[in-house]
Amino acid sequence: MSHTVVRGKPNAAQLYLDCVLDAILLEQGIKPDPEQRSNVTLSQILLYSLKQRPKDVFMINAGTDEVITNEQLLKRAVSLARTLTAMGGKGKYAFMMMRNHQEMAVIYFAVIFAGVIPFLVEPASTVFELTHFLKLVEPSIVFYDEEFEQAMQEATRAFPELLTTLIAADRPGVIDNFIRGQPDDIASFQVAESSMDDPVMLLPTSGSTGLPKATIMTNRGLVAQLPSPWSYHTQFPTPTGRMMILTTIQWMTFTMFTTASTVYHIPILMSSRKITPEHVAEMIDKYRPTFTFFSPAFAASLLPLVTSEQLSSLETVILLGSPVSEQQMAELQEKLPKTAHLCDGYGTTETQGFIAIPDREAPLKCNGWVFNFLHYKIVDDEGQELGLKEYGELWVKGVSVIKGYHKNVAAYKETVTAEGWYKTGDVFYVDENERLSFVVRKKFNFKYKGCQVAPEEIERVICSVPGVQESVVCSSDSGPAAAVVLRPGADVTRDIIHTAVNSTLSEHKRLHGGLAFVPSLPHTTTGKLKRSECSQLMTQLLKTGQCC
Template identity: 70%
Template sequence: MESTKYIGPIKKEKVVSHTLAVGQCFASVSSELSSVTASCEMSHTVVRGKPNAAQLHLDSVLDAILLEQGIKPSAEARSNVPLAQIMLHCFKQRPNEVFLSNAGTGKDITNEQHLKRAISIARTLTGMGLKGKYAIVEMRNHQETLAVYFALIFAGVIPFMMEPNATVYELTHFLKLVEPSIVFYDGEFEQAMQEATRACPELQPVLVAADQPGVLDNFTKGQSDDIASYRVAERAMDDTVILLPTSGSTGLPKAVILTNRGLTTVLPTIWTYHSRFPTPTRRMMILTTIQWVTFTMFTTTSVAYHVPIVMTPKAITADHVIEIMEKYRPTWGYLAPAFAVSLVPLIRPDQLSSFEIMYLLGAPASPTLMGNLKAKMTETARLCDGYGITETHGLIAIPDKDAPMKSNGWVLNFLNYKIVDDEGQERGRGENGELWVKGSSVFKGYHKNLAAYEEAVTPDGWFKTGDEFHLDENERLSYVVRKKITFKHMGAHVSPEEVERVICSIPGVHESVVCPSEKGAVAAVVLLPGADVTREQIHAVVNSTLSEHKRLHGGLAFVPSLPHTHSAKLKRNECSKLIEELIKSGDCY
């Protein structure tokens, strides 16, 4: 596979259109489709440079959908095909091919089997009058999860994808935020879901334990699963399609609004290195759970490009992932760096030998990890330290084949970008600055939180990623540091202010600050005069309230006071230095 250099360093904020010969773009499609599309502008999302082969293939899919509807393909028409139509069309093209392998059960699900299940659920949702309303999904990675997910998209119901194993505290927060009309969940979460819904008596969502035997069959009873007669719900390109959680700098996690326009723009992203379509790779391995943008991005692109996926409802352990690699021989996959660190010492080169491309995503990867993992892969396989964020529907930059090991590569060609200093002034090559991006994949907003959106996006549309990069002489990015106060532990987001709120809810606690450490979150706590609060009490409350990755694995220390600004805000940089000293002195545990 050849590297596609179309994503390179052209930064002008101008849409570039291209007319290409039929033979270049559509060798695999009908002569009717080729003759129509050869005269059309190509790849309407591209704002810098030329379209790559993956983007051109998606154009051919969009044009086929338009022709089925009797619409003459054009750049404008292509830009108005929503995700649900793309998914339904692509599922129907290859009914007998495997869509999903469940590595937990060993069962394969074909496109037709999956589509029939999803359509019957979608018809039920439509019959309930739920188009445009909200749902919460808390399920592990199995075939019923994906049937529910695609059914919601088909029916125009907006899912909020919830982290499996969320605590009652977290479930309650999101129930109040999203106000779902229906909740799909696995039976193992029954008790937590019941407790959370009792805490929200003003809400009365329909509860569906979707993985339990016979539950979905009963839910869809009387509804047809006929594929030929089914039509997806009409939705505009800027309508909300999915909500995903993300931690911000202002307290509890927020819900990011993802749209048809953004979701379709990123469909070709991960196939930037590929030139053979459809089915650019033999099998994709998906390990992240449903709340991650990698899950939604990769499951949808696998459908559009006819790539079978393998996933598992079991816990992601090194032994289980090695078992998946040996049995299913995936050719494309990704790992969180924290998990990769535990995997590398245990895995043999022959167990990794099927991979053509492996991404490290979700947190910065160290050069040592990159080197150790690449040493166990084949010489021709590519190991990429990609960079993306939920607010851009996924990936922002991918390293090309000539990029240095530590590089995150060029910003993808559907985004304009710049790096800026603390005053928002643009920096140049060879300098560091915060990365700002603008384009059709930038999110629409945070659900019910306009203030947070206005803080994150400038009036003229630049999204401030909060991450600082070095821009080299070839305009490749290399990650430097996270500027925002959120951080990641165990590959998952931690909002310091969320943890601080929990600590400060304990009687006797006056104030707290939470910072990252090598072991995870660490806190400095100020008690009220005369209060008798112990470390054990604080740990017990945090552990019973928050998920594992948010807990105080770095320890806590009691301090007499914390540094503040004149406006009474915490000086977080100074707090971080204070905690570093407390760790060195052994006072944090």
């Protein structure tokens, strides 16, 4: 029995991971058993896996056509890890704000090996967002791409009491100089000691407060998730030929697929260029990936640019990030090979990866069974458990559920019960076979183009404009949309508000759905916005053309 399984039987991917854990324990002179397996850390697993196949391709950078082997990656990562250790970096925090290139990969593995805790940042973050992150995390070292230098410099100047080392990691020779003098000998290298519940990294996630939080990712949770992408595969190692990763480092999908691909010996296809449908079409045509994932919106923009022949290498495509319609699924399935597994996956940062992926026999618009390393239940608004063939909010519990948000105990208590149940905020229907199907998002937050949008974060920026009394932000088909109440006599235009939002927030948080000026907004007796009524108001404003 695999040590992570709490319901049913282990699948082939979990049994393969058990074999890897056993081999690591035997190297250490420890007799393997389920209890000992549960103490092998992510850094130990990654180091062992990379060492096993030194000449295998680790990644292809489609932006430059460079090919990097496991050994090439590992030598530089080992030298950098030794440098960070010599600096006393273990247990301290680092920032990473980078695109997907080999230096990023070197740093990503090096900080994990050295026990440095990286906070992985969206490359296009604004100065406003970066300043918030810097104050939250207080990193001792910052790795960033040169194109983001101005934003990073401005953000650090806004926080002058922070003492941090800034490293433009993609600038030629910078990393080489930084690691100079540290050996790249792999055989003698040891990863930093850590416990299974120690933080490995921090990932940003938005919450009901509107300000991004830092989710604490641990060894125990990340290791439990390693087999999940390959749960319906049978060939190990290398269950698929080539994994295409399009998300950047701040996304759970990047972390999960990068680590899982490394352990299961799957070459990774990434690009240092900005991801556009045109570039991805080129990547698919040239490098023939077999496994990938898209947001529904990105898939829709990609389809007109590719032929069935170009997509013929794909064996598995997972749609993630936002709800998908049956029509969208059908349109994509029509262009994919008949043997391809197209599925609507479901996961969260708070579970450090997937909660469910549909099996091949699942209905088209279905999210599948909850994975066997998680307990789950469907509950009503009072938290009472419901049965099969009913609708309710999904709660899950298990080793992959996060143990906290960095410096935010209150937010964690709102999200996870005292008994350890993570309240997903999403309503599902559970059928007679216990497969889940997404119904609606219960939380205030919504996604646009696969990116998380926290209405209160945008509302805070709108209300910072002189003359604005109040605002509410809702989802629309075109993106975030706002209704704004002005103070009496205020001379505020749409352009003024758009300028404030655009200069402060990332592209996906901007008011693509438009904005409307209204005399008032609906409130509860305690003064809180009635968001359901606000959403109805926004629908009417959009319908009548007042929101533009």
